[in-house]
Amino acid sequence: MRIKSFIVSLMGVALAxxxxxxxxxxxxxxxxxxxATNSSSVSQIVVARSDIEFGQPVASHxxxxxxxxxxxxxIGAFTDISQVVSASAGQERRVLAQVFQGEILLRSKLAxxxxxxxxxxxxxxxxxxxxxxxxxxxxxxxxxTPGDHVDIVxxxxxxxxxxxxxxxxxxxxxxxxxxxxxxxxxxxxxxITVEVTADQGQxxxxxxxxxxxxxxxxxxxxxxxxxxxxxxxxxxFIAEPVGDAPDQVRRAPTVIVRRGIAExxxxxx
Numbered sequence: 001m002r003i004k005s006f007i008v009s010l011m012g013v014a015l016a017x018x019x020x021x022x023x024x025x026x027x028x029x030x031x032x033x034x035x036a037t038n039s040s041s042v043s044q045i046v047v048a049r050s051d052i053e054f055g056q057p058v059a060s061h062x063x064x065x066x067x068x069x070x071x072x073x074x075i076g077a078f079t080d081i082s083q084v085v086s087a088s089a090g091q092e093r094r095v096l097a098q099v100f101q102g103e104i105l106l107r108s109k110l111a112x113x114x115x116x117x118x119x120x121x122x123x124x125x126x127x128x129x130x131x132x133x134x135x136x137x138x139x140x141x142x143x144x145t146p147g148d149h150v151d152i153v154x155x156x157x158x159x160x161x162x163x164x165x166x167x168x169x170x171x172x173x174x175x176x177x178x179x180x181x182x183x184x185x186x187x188x189x190x191x192i193t194v195e196v197t198a199d200q201g202q203x204x205x206x207x208x209x210x211x212x213x214x215x216x217x218x219x220x221x222x223x224x225x226x227x228x229x230x231x232x233x234x235x236x237f238i239a240e241p242v243g244d245a246p247d248q249v250r251r252a253p254t255v256i257v258r259r260g261i262a263e264x265x266x267x268x269x
Contacts (some may be wrong), residue, residue: 042067045104046078052099055117057092060085063105076107086113096121119193122173128201129173131193138214142188148172149218150194152204156211164230166207169218171195 044065052062063081078084084105086092093110094117111117119129132152136142144150152167174193192215196204207213 041070043070043073044068044079045073046081046084048099048101048103048105050101052095054096054098055094057094058084058105058110059092068104074104074106077104078107084110088113090114119174123195126197127195128198129193130196130201130204131174131191132204132208132213134189134192134213134215136188138212139189139192140215140217144172144175144189144192144215144217146172146174146178150215151218152194152207153214153216154207154211155214158211161233162230165216165228166203167196167200168225170200 045068046063047066048062049064050062052058060081063084065081068077084093091113093113094115096109096111096117099105099109111121123129140150149169149171151165152170153163154166155161155163171194172192173195175189176191194204204213
């Protein structure tokens with residue numbers, strides 16, 4: 001009787017062990033299949049290990065490989081660092097726009113091997129770069145930075161003081177000799193470089209010799225140019241309606257002029 005119970009127990013242990021082995025083999029097969037599926041749907045692409053400034057040559061220590069789903073790899077991405085970094089001297093590839101840490105490196109952001117990168121690469125089709133003289137006042141206290149959009153105002157004193165906006169929605173591409181758009185610190189510049197059309201460039205060159213140019217910084221949501229009239233000194237004192245009644249107007253300012261014992265009240269127009 002004891003022998004029979006022992007045999008039955010032994011058979012139970014054998015069956016349980018066999019079931020465990022079968023289950024383990026099944027789970028291993030499932031894991032292997034999942035790993036094979038995952039490895040076939042993911043590739044390595046080149047991303048930036050650190051920020052790369054505009055015009056800077058790309059070095060291998062600035063790059064790294066990162067797994068990326070095959071169905072989400074953008075057009076122009078690189079799959080090997082050797083495709084970006086050249087071993088030949090003078091054949092380095094430079095970035096055409098700032099690349100930030102963790103950003104995918106794309107062919108559209110790189111110059112050709114050995115190609116120089118200057119401000120020309122920032123210009124749009126059929127546009128020109130023109131620099132104008134500014135100071136702390138005319139350049140909005142130094143708060144104008146590359147990438148901003150401005151209006152340009154001409155102030156003239158010859159023949160009567162007057163001012164008018166000559167160009168609107170002009171993109172700033174350089175402040176002094178800096179063209180990077182990642183700075184947020186005010187800089188008191190001596191020159192501002194803007195992107196204009198050929199016709200606008202001629203107007204700007206003429207305006208620089210006709211008076212003083214000032215910049216007005218536009219808001220981010222400016223979408224349309226305004227119709228602005230030329231403003232003269234006398235326009236600063238135009239009477240304006242006040243209060244609710246339409247017939248009430250603000251009186252123009254007056255001054256008292258004394259010539260000897262004679263006194264005269266003069267209205268400023």
